[in-house]
Amino acid sequence: MYWKVSAIDVNDNELSSSQTRQFTKTSPAVETLTPTAGAQVAGTTPFRWSAQAYAGQYELEVSRNDALFSSANRLFLTKAWTTAYTWTKPIPVSDSPYYYRVRRLDSAGNPGAWSAPVQFRVVAEPVRLTAPASESVQLPNGPSFAWEPVAGAATYLLDVRDSAGKAVASVATPATGYTPFVSLADGRYSWSVTARANDGTAMAAPTQDTFTVDASLVAGRKPVIGMDTEQPQVGSTLSVAPLSWNRPGVTETHQWLRDGAPIKGATSTRYVATAADHEKAISVRVTGALASYTTAVETSNEVRIGAGGTVIASAPPTVTGKAAVGQKLGSTAGSWPAGTKVTYQWLRNGSPVAAPPAGASTCRWPTPRRRSRCGSRAPCRACVTAPAPPRRSASRRRPRARRWACRGQR
Incomplete structure (x- = not known):
């Protein structure tokens, strides 16, 4: 713009004028606030700047590793009515930096000066796993998976695999926790959670951890055979007491053995020794079972059956x-x-x-x-x-x- 000053007399005549001068009318550049220069942020970080007088709107531009903001490297260009803006999807994680700038638009749509380019980097925001604890021992029907929310995540992908790498569970959920509907077998497992954007793309690399499932049933001791006579003999009633197990609710089944072979029909906690057991080793096999757990088998000590008061032929008549x-x-x-x-x-x-x-x-x-x-x-x-x-x-x-x-x- 140009300007000068002229003197006017009382008769409204223009007298001499001053030298013509010029100036340029500009508004100050917008002051950016966040991300700050050199900052490392998540892909969902909002852009913020200071308000300016007489601003109708603001224009925000973000480029990929280009401080000159060529259209070929533009990530997005948008207008905002307020002094903050978050893109509609997460900014991809990249080893290269991003640049952004902001300018004011007045009520007539005339643009002001751009702010200085601000460099920043987008880094992965990992999911923080909370349960099960790292390297913990879990029950087969007990693992419940949980993690902390990630800003901007629409869903989470949970992946659980056994020691052979076979997928046990693979579930997408908007929640921050999940409990499988099936029991897990005994062994070591790895699990991971990936935060995903609205379009299903991963916001960062998955976070992984491991745990172990203990599905074993363990008896507190071996079965012990009791009897109603001083010594085991033909006619003695042999018995076995219930075992104590490391899990509640274990169901026991029994099989009496003669020299290690099953005795037909002898499947209760009591057994009466017969003449066929004379001079034979009698024992009992106890099997413990519980849903979702590995079946356990324990075998008692052996007792040798004597004749007692029974007449036993060492060789039969022929x-x-x-x-x-x-x-x-x-x-x-x-x-x-x-x-x-x-x-x-x-x-x-x-x-x-x-x-x-x-x-x-x-x-x-x-x-x-x-x-x-x-x-x-x-x-x-x-x-x-x-x-x-x-x-x-x-x-x-x-x-x-x-x-x-x-x-x-x-």
């Missing part, structure tokens, strides 16, 4: 002779404890045959005429008695006859 009509059959007595009295009873298809003469240990196969009365088998039974055993404090028994059956194949 039928001798030819199994043919009209042929004579015989029988051995077997081997019995000293002092045992042996008697005999022949059987036909399990039913007693008319007794042979006293003391006889043979019988004759039926004749053809009577063959219809004869089955396919001609067994015999040796009946033995023994003196009463000494009385014991744990069990008192009267002497009684013991029986052993043997069969001869036709």
Whole structure:
């Protein structure tokens, strides 16, 4: 603009004028506030500046590593009615700096001077994980994942993987926590959370951590066999008490074993030793089970079953002779404890045959005429008695006859 001063007399005549001079009318540049020069900020950081008089709007421009603000490197150019602005999406993390500047627009839309370029950098704002704690031990149905919110994040991507790298859970959620609907197996796990913008892009690299799941069931001790007699013997009632476990609610099942092999039908906490257990090692296997946990198996000590007051043959009786009509059959007595009295009873298809003469240990196969009365088998039974055993404090028994059956194949 130009200006000069002229003198006017009383008759309104222009007298001499001063020398013409010029000046330029400009408004001061906008003062930027944040980000400050050289600052490292998150991609969602707001831009702020000082207000100016007579400003109608403000214009904000951000460029990628270009202090000259060429259109090729422009990130965005926008107008704002206030003295602060946040872009509609996070500014990408970059190793190169960004520049921004601001200028005033008056009410007529005339622009003022740009502010000086301000350099800043956008760095990753990591998600801060809060639970489970790093390297902690978790229950299989217990891990609940939680993290702190990230400014500007629309959703979070949770990823959980086992030690083999297999994905166990991969969930996008707007919340800052998540609990899986399935139990986790025993082992070591890694988990990560990624903050994401409205368009689904990652705002920063994922934050990772690890934890361990303990799904084991551990008994406080081995099972111990109890009994109702002084020594384990045929007829003794063996029992096992419930175990104490490292987790509440464990369900136990039982299997009694004879020389390590399962005894058919013996699946309760009590078992009565039979003649088949004589001189055998009896033990019990206890299995503990709990939903979501690894099944545990504990086996008791072994007890060897004695005869007690029962007469036990060390070798069974056997039928001798030819199994043919009209042929004579015989029988051995077997081997019995000293002092045992042996008697005999022949059987036909399990039913007693008319007794042979006293003391006889043979019988004759039926004749053809009577063959219809004869089955396919001609067994015999040796009946033995023994003196009463000494009385014991744990069990008192009267002497009684013991029986052993043997069969001869036709």
